[in-house]
């Protein structure tokens with residue numbers, strides 16, 4: 001399990017509030033049994049509408065690793081296809097004013113930090129990146145700080161999920177599975193587990 | 201921190217332990233899966249050589265990709281066929297009960313679980329679908345999860361979660377005629393905003409919800425997520441018990457009495473503490489229609505598309521985007537907006553009572569010329585019931601198409617799609633850009649009765665005018 005503490009690289013600004021999962025990956029691309037190949041379809045309809053002017057199409061951002069967004073990013077459906085598409089496009093961390101809950105959880109489960117910064121910081125960052133797209137942005141997750149040129153700012157990520165990334169325990173699956181006996185004990189205490197057998 | 205609410209009690213009963221991250225390991229009592237978000241989860245299990253820990257607590261169905269007209273196998277769409285085959289195979293290999301097309305029990309996952317009696321008070325329920333909040337109508341704690349978490353539930357029957365705060369959303373009084381559960385929840389989201397519920401579970405309380413039947417409560421809880429709340433619930437009561445009793449997976453005999461006694465104990469205490477409380481008056485709610493590109497951009501049907509300056513500053517940019525995308529002018533009445541397609545269905549409003557209300561409006565009327573109108577029952581069972589009552593004939597006589605069960609044009613992963621700039625009146629739950637299958641297609645959300653009224657008028661209209669005459 002890999003530790004996620006510092007992510008450094010060029011960034012990409014994507015402006016707008018309430019960018020939902022249908023926009024991140026339109027439903028027609030959910031017709032798949034693997035996540036492979038989703039990266040090229042990230043924001044496909046928004047990109048088509050902007051005719052080359054969408055940041056995900058602009059040449060200066062093609063090697064970006066960090067995405068900078070505004071409020072309520074990733075609202076809508078639970079589709080993990082959304083963060084998977086963004087990650088497969090090349091993004092390793094997201095900075096935003098706020099995130100929708102399921103999207104945030106999906107990102108943590110994939111080892112992608114979503115950190116929150118205030119509106120002013122996000123605006124400054126988006127501006128700075130647009131001016132100098134090759135500038136390296138550094139996200140220091142342990143100290144909850146970002147550096148970009150002459151900008152140094154505090155960012156925030158709830159302690160629990162942050163510890164999981166920093167400590168390399170973000171993939172909860174192994175820990176959950178290790179508790180199988182305790183899980184069975186909890187189940188045995190629940191009255192309904194006995195009365196509604198639903199075996200195939 | 202909330203105390204003594206149903207949420208607190210159910211959370212405590214399902215807690216397996218605390219993880220190193222400080223998150224709770226929470227037991228999941230019922231896991232629902234479908235073809236879109238599960239194949240990758242099964243692949244992850246195989247990769248890690250894990251097996252399904254409690255195969256008897258997962259139920260599968262197929263809903264998102266199923267065609268609602270020609271359901272012959274193999275499906276015309278190869279990708280859809282591949283997805284259903286993957287689900288069939290995964291269920292078979294892992295001994296998971298699967299309600300396939302033609303079983304009489306297939307349908308939208310959030311419609312079939314309650315109708316089989318699988319959804320019960322006091323359970324934790326998870327599904328790789330954000331509208332899992334629907335099941336909260338029964339006093340269950342139910343939330344949508346992503347694919348990695350579907351893997352976690354399959355492998356361990358648990359999830360790593362941080363506890364939510366609880367907001368009591370109280371609505372009191374009787375709804376006026378022509379105002380439905382859908383209007384109540386659109387009104388709540390319009391008021392509290394699409395991110396208002398982030399970090400919260402919503403407890404829907406008050407006399408308005410107490411008076412609602414189970415299907416109406418499901419409509420409200422279904423859209424909790426559109427208000428940002430990962431789950432929403434109503435405390436169980438006699439209405440809940442009457443709905444569950446006698447259904448296939450409901451407890452029976454001695455178990456029934458034990459169950460009711462347990463459910464009663466789980467109700468939020470009279471002196472429960474909430475992190476927040478908001479109160480609404482049912483009499484203030486009008487038939488509500490969305491005009492924009494988020495479910496929070498709703499207005500009463502007699503109102504005008506709001507001008508940006510009248511909105512809180514934070515909502516103005518998205519309003520500008522919405523005017524442009526929807527091609528609606530601020531300050532103009534929403535009533536009279538022409539529509540092209542009318543869709544009645546989805547996990548929000550594809551149940552029998554929804555179809556009955558829409559049929560009342562459609563009966564003896566004709567769909568306006570040039571309008572495509574269709575009704576998609578939420579499940580095979582809803583379809584059978586509707587046909588037994590003759591609703592299909594009422595709809596067909598009025599010019600609506602009558603389809604097979606599935607998600608259909610709620611998100612258009614099947615052949616039912618908007619074309620180009622078409623605008624729909626839709627009983628579904630999301631009006632996001634491109635949601636209904638065309639990248640530039642537009643959606644107006646409203647109650648099923650309002651959709652039926654729009655189909656007949658050919659434009660957005662106030663269903664109350666039709667009900668009066």
Ligand code: SF4
Pocket residue numbers: 263264308309310329331546547548606607610611628629
């Ligand atoms: S009806 Fe719509 S919202 Fe409900 S499960 Fe299907 S696609 Fe999702």
